[in-house]
Each structure stands twice: as structure tokens, then as C-alpha cells.
């Protein structure tokens with residue numbers, strides 16, 4: 001059964017978690033999931049009860065479509081927007097890929113239009129030359145045409161930001177413009193606005209809290225950027241990570257910027273520990289923007305995740321993080337705060353989200369720190385693995401059990417003594 005060409009290390013990059021599941025583990029995990037035969041017979045009974053027998057699509061497709069429309073309805077009524085402005089997807093990754101595909105197509109259309117206009121202008125100019133109606137002014141016009149710069153577009157990110165955004169944008173051949181974070185890993189709001197106005201990107205990403213820093217964009221800065229968002233640009237506010245601090249609601253943002261093109265991403269991965277269900281939603285500030293993205297939507301949603309997400313939305317009256325995860329993040333922040341007080345050679349970003357950066361003492365490299373932590377069975381992301389490598393940083397996941405962060409602090413404090 002085993003393919004000799006199968007090299008996990010080539011396709012799996014999560015060192016430490018790259019071993020196959022054993023048969024026992026597969027069985028144990030499958031016991032925890034729903035029984036598909038049971039589900040199928042329940043669905044047949046449901047169809048019979050509703051007098052709606054399905055010889056049209058089969059399997060669970062009708063239920064899937066119904067679950068998608070149900071969550072669209074629930075969210076649209078809670079957020080006071082049209083059903084078309086709610087697009088469920090396979091997590092925020094699905095939303096990001098889908099929106100960037102639409103951006104690429106819009107850019108290509110714009111480029112084609114620009115090429116057509118320029119070609120027409122050149123044709124007209126050349127024909128005036130042929131008709132000998134002018135010569136000097138013809139050359140001047142050709143020179144003018146050659147000097148016209150077309151809008152480059154592309155995507156504007158802070159640097160660093162969520163690593164997958166780089167891959168997703170470059171896979172679509174979108175230009176990536178980067179605005180470095182400040183020394184304190186905060187968004188440099190003025191530099192971001194300047195870049196947005198000068199470079200004229202097609203889309204700007206506002207990831208709040210940001211990954212890997214866990215730092216949110218303060219409301220005031222977020223609103224300043226959105227107020228200046230050009231009419232022909234899109235903004236994507238990625239609210240995938242939990243924010244333990246108060247922030248302006250997504251509903252308020254959607255209504256405030258109804259005449260601009262703003263998408264807000266929420267996901268049940270980091271908010272509810274449901275990343276295995278791959279379910280999130282993109283909310284759009286107006287139907288026109290949503291309609292441009294709609295044809296790019298994949299049918300990439302599972303029935304169980306979609307139903308569970310809808311139930312949560314209806315129970316909670318919106319898309320909010322669980323109390324449990326909020327409390328983990330707060331407790332993990334307190335633990336790291338007391339660690340850096342005891343070991344002032346270390347520092348960390350004062351996170352409110354599911355990740356944070358730890359700044360290492362000068363003599364300890366991220367590579368060495370990772371290797372030593374691995375030996376104690378603790379896996380973290382080293383700054384040397386970032387898209388823009390930085391040996392003085394580690395990224396920690398901060399949404400999980402505080403005992404993991406306690407162990408991290410214990411091990412790393414010993415290392416600091418030895419370095």
C-alpha cells in the first residue's frame with residue numbers, strides 16, 4: 001500500500017507533526033465524528049416527511065445548499081445587510097483566495113480596457129500623420145501616450161502579516177506592496193495611507209489582530225484608513241483572530257462604509273476551535289462588490305460545519321469568539337507578562353489575538369531556541385521560517401491551554417541562563 005515515492009518531509013512542513021496517523025488513531029478520531037450512514041438515513045426520512053424526494057441531485061447536496069442559504073439568511077438579518085452580502089466559504093482562507101481571484105480578474109479587465117484605449121489613441125494619431133494633417137504635434141502626442149503610466153494595482157499588506165496572504169496573492173500574479181510595521185510591531189497608519197494613495201493598489205489588507213503579532217489595529221486608525229480608501233479600491237478587514245479588547249462592531253463598519261468597497265472576514269476556526277470544519281464568512285459593505293466576487297465562490301463547505309456555525313450565530317446573535325478561547329488568550333498574556341518581568345532580556349507583543357511574537361535575547365537565535373524547545377517536545381514557529389526571516393523572533397499560538405505557555409516559559413528561561 002505504501003508508495004515508495006511518498007516523502008512526507010517534501011509535502012508536510014510542520015516539523016514534529018509530520019508523522020502519519022496510526023490505524024488506532026484513525027479509528028479513535030473517526031469514532032468522534034458523525035456516522036455518515038446514520039446521517040444519510042435521517043436525511044432520507046426527512047425528505048419523506050417533507051414530501052420532497054430527491055432524484056435531482058442526490059447525496060447531501062440539497063442539505064448543503066439549504067445550510068448555506070440558512071446561514072446567509074441568519075447572518076444577513078443579524079447584520080442588517082442583504083443576503084447577497086454574506087458569503088460563507090471554507091474558512092477565511094477560502095474567502096481570501098476567492099476575493100483575490102476576483103481582484104485579479106477585475107485588474108485584467110481594467111488592463112485590457114486601458115490597452116484598448118491606448119491602442120485606439122495611437123491609431124488615431126497615426127492616421128492624422130498619414131493624412132499629413134500634422135507632424136510635430138503627432139510626435140508630441142505619441143510621446144505623451146508612451147509616457148502614460150498604467151495603474152499597477154496589486155495588494156497592499158503590512159509586513160509581516162498572515163503568511164498565507166503572500167502565497168495567495170503571488171499565486172494569482174498580483175503585485176504585493178509591503179508597508180513595514182513600526183519598531184513596536186504596530187501598523188504604521190500614516191505610511192499605510194501614503195502607500196495606499198501613491199501606489200493605488202486594487203486591494204488593501206487590514207489584518208486585525210495581525211498574525212504573527214496578535215496586535216489589533218486601534219479603531220481610530222482603522223477608520224482613518226477606511227475614510228481615505230479610494231472609491232476604486234477594495235479593503236479586506238481580516239477579523240479571523242479573536243480580539244480580547246473592545247473594538248468597533250463589524251455591523252457598524254459595514255453600514256458606515258456602505259458606499260465604499262469593504263469586505264470583513266470572520267471565521268469559526270480561531271473564534272470557536274472549529275478549524276477542522278473549514279467554515280468562515282465574508283461580509284460585504286454593498287451588494288455590487290459581493291456580486292463581483294460571487295462567481296468565484298467554490299462549493300467548498302461541509303454540511304456539519306455550516307449547520308454548527310449557523311446554530312452558533314443564532315444562539316449568540318452574531319459571530320463572536322467563545323468565552324473559553326478569550327479566557328485562554330488573556331491568561332496566556334498574563335503568564336508571558338510575568339515571564340518578561342522576571343526575564344527582562346525577553347519581550348513579547350502585548351497580544352489580544354491567537355498569536356504573539358516573542359523577542360529573544362541577543363545571544364539566542366530563533367533556530368537554536370526552536371531546536372532546544374523541540375527536544376522537550378514543544379513546537380513553535382521560529383522567525384527564521386517567516387517569509388521575511390528574522391532570527392530574533394518566535395511566534396507562539398496563544399489561544400490554547402495556559403499550561404503549554406507555562407511550559408514554554410520554564411524551558412526558555414533555562415535557555416536564557418545558558419546562552
Ligand SMILES: Cc1ncc(COP(=O)(O)O)c(C=O)c1O
Pocket residue numbers: 090091092093094162207209210211238240241267268269270275279280
Ligand atoms: C489572520 C488570519 N487570517 C486567516 C486565517 C485562516 O483562517 P481559516 O482557518 O478560517 O481559513 C488565519 C489562520 O491562522 C489567520 O491567522
